[in-house]
Amino acid sequence: MLFADRLNNVETSAIRELFKLLGKPGIISFAGGFPDSALFDVDGIRAASQQALQDEPGAALQYGATEGYQPLREQLAQFMASKGAQDVAPGNLIVTTGSQQALDLLGKTLINPGDKVIVEGPTFLATIQCFRLYGAELISAPIDGNGVKTDELEKLIAEHQPKFVYLIPTFGNPSGALLSLERRKKVLEMAVKYQTLIVEDDPYGDLYFGEAPPPSLLALSASVPGSRELLVHCGSLSKVLSPGLRVGWMIAPADLLANATMCKQFSDAHTSTFAQATAAQYLQAGRMPATLNKVRAVYAERAQAMGDALRKELGDAVEFVQPQGGLFFWVRLTGAGGKESDGKLLAQRAIDQGVAFVPGAPFYCAQADNATLRLSFATADVEKIREGVARLAKAL
Numbered sequence: 367m368l369f370a371d372r373l374n375n376v377e378t379s380a381i382r383e384l385f386k387l388l389g390k391p392g393i394i395s396f397a398g399g400f401p402d403s404a405l406f407d408v409d410g411i412r413a414a415s416q417q418a419l420q421d422e423p424g425a426a427l428q429y430g431a432t433e434g435y436q437p438l439r440e441q442l443a444q445f446m447a448s449k450g451a452q453d454v455a456p457g458n459l460i461v462t463t464g465s466q467q468a469l470d471l472l473g474k475t476l477i478n479p480g481d482k483v484i485v486e487g488p489t490f491l492a493t494i495q496c497f498r499l500y501g502a503e504l505i506s507a508p509i510d511g512n513g514v515k516t517d518e519l520e521k522l523i524a525e526h527q528p529k530f531v532y533l534i535p536t537f538g539n540p541s542g543a544l545l546s547l548e549r550r551k552k553v554l555e556m557a558v559k560y561q562t563l564i565v566e567d568d569p570y571g572d573l574y575f576g577e578a579p580p581p582s583l584l585a586l587s588a589s590v591p592g593s594r595e596l597l598v599h600c601g602s603l604s605k606v607l608s609p610g611l612r613v614g615w616m617i618a619p620a621d622l623l624a625n626a627t628m629c630k631q632f633s634d635a636h637t638s639t640f641a642q643a644t645a646a647q648y649l650q651a652g653r654m655p656a657t658l659n660k661v662r663a664v665y666a667e668r669a670q671a672m673g674d675a676l677r678k679e680l681g682d683a684v685e686f687v688q689p690q691g692g693l694f695f696w697v698r699l700t701g702a703g704g705k706e707s708d709g710k711l712l713a714q715r716a717i718d719q720g721v722a723f724v725p726g727a728p729f730y731c732a733q734a735d736n737a738t739l740r741l742s743f744a745t746a747d748v749e750k751i752r753e754g755v756a757r758l759a760k761a762l
C-alpha cells in the first residue's frame with residue numbers, strides 16, 4: 367500500500383505501547399488521561415437525552431448544521447459567559463466532535479508543510495501528532511509551575527514568527543501547570559505586538575480545587591485591545607461531563623471559523639445531533655454547576671492524597687508542584703540518593719510492582735526531559751492512590 371507522505375511525519379504514540387500492559391490484573395493505573403466514569407451524571411444525562419427525544423426528536427436524530435445545533439450553541443455561549451467571557455455570541459462558536467476535532471480543524475485550515483508552530487514543552491501528545499500530520503515544524507517553549515515562560519516565548523515568537531502559538535494555560539496536560547494572571551496578560555499583549563495567533567486549549571479550566579483560576583485568555587482578551595481577533599479558544603465537555611458525548615467547541619475569528627466549518631463539512635458533516643441535543647438539554651436543565659462541584663470535590667481530595675503520598679513515600683527523589691486543578695501531577699525524578707532518574711525505565715519497573723504511569727518524554731516535541739513523569743489521580747480512589755504511590759516507591 368502506498369500511503370500519503372504526510373504519514374512520514376508521525377508515529378503511533380509511545381504511550382500506546384504502555385497501555386497494552388495495563389490489562390495486567392491488579393494494576394493500579396495513574397496512566398490514563400480520562401475522567402472517572404464513576405463520576406458521570408448518568409441520571410442527568412439519561413433525563414437530558416429523553417428530553418431531547420421528547421422535545422425535538424426530528425432534530426435530535428436528523429442531519430444537522432455543520433456549525434452545530436443552535437440550542438447547544440446558545441447554551442455554550444451562556445456557559446462561556448458564566449465563566450467570564452461575556453461577549454461570546456452563539457454565532458462566534460462552532461460545535462466540534464470533541465476539542466480534538468477543533469485541533470484537527472486548526473491544523474487543516476492553518477498549517478502548510480514547514481510552517482512553524484510554538485507549543486509548550488511539554489504539551490498534549492495528540493496535538494503534537496495532529497499538527498505534525500499537517501507538516502508543522504514544532505518549536506518547544508519551556509514552562510515552569512506558572513505555565514509557559516513568557517520571556518522565552520517572546521524570544522521564540524520574535525525569532526520564528528510562527529503561524530500560531532498553542533497553549534493549555536489552565537491545568538495543562540501533562541503539566542498540570544496554571545499560567546499566572548500576569549503571564550496571561552503578557553501572552554495577549556504579545557499576540558497584539560507580534561500579530562501572532564494564539565490558540566487556547568481549555569478542557570480542564572473548570573476542574574479547580576480551591577479558588578477559581580485566573581480568567582481564560584478568552585475572558586481576558588476583552589481588556590487587551592486587538593487581542594480578541596488573534597485568539598482561538600477550544601472548550602470541551604469531556605473532562606467535566608462525559609468524553610463519550612464527544613462535544614467540544616471552538617470560538618475563533620469569523621474568517622477562521624468559516625474555513626474550519628467548511629473543513630468540518632468534509633470531515634464529519636456535523637457533530638452527532640443526538641449528543642448535541644442531549645448536551646443542550648443538560649445545560650439548559652441547569653445541572654452543570656452541581657456536577658462541577660461534585661467532580662471538583664472528588665478530584666481535589668484525590669490530588670491532595672497523591673501529593674501527600676508522593677511527599678511521604680518518595681521524599682527528595684521527586685520534585686513537583688502541587689496542582690490546583692485538572693487531572694495530573696507532573697513529577698520530576700531528581701536522582702537523589704542514587705534513585706532512578708529515567709522516567710521510561712521507572713515506568714517499566716513500576717509495572718512489575720503493579721502500578722502504571724506515563725513517562726514524560728513523549729510529551730515534548732523537542733528537548734525532552736527524560737526525568738519526568740505524568741501521574742493522573744483521576745480514576746483511582748484515595749486508598750488506591752496511597753497504595754499505588756507506595757508501589758512506585760518500591761520501583762524507585
Ligand SMILES: Cc1ncc(COP(=O)(O)O)c(C=O)c1O
Nearest residue numbers: 399464465466490539602604614
Ligand atoms: C489538552 C487537551 N486538549 C484536548 C483534548 C481532547 O479532548 P476531547 O476531544 O475529548 O474534547 C484533551 C484530552 O485529553 C486534552 O488533554
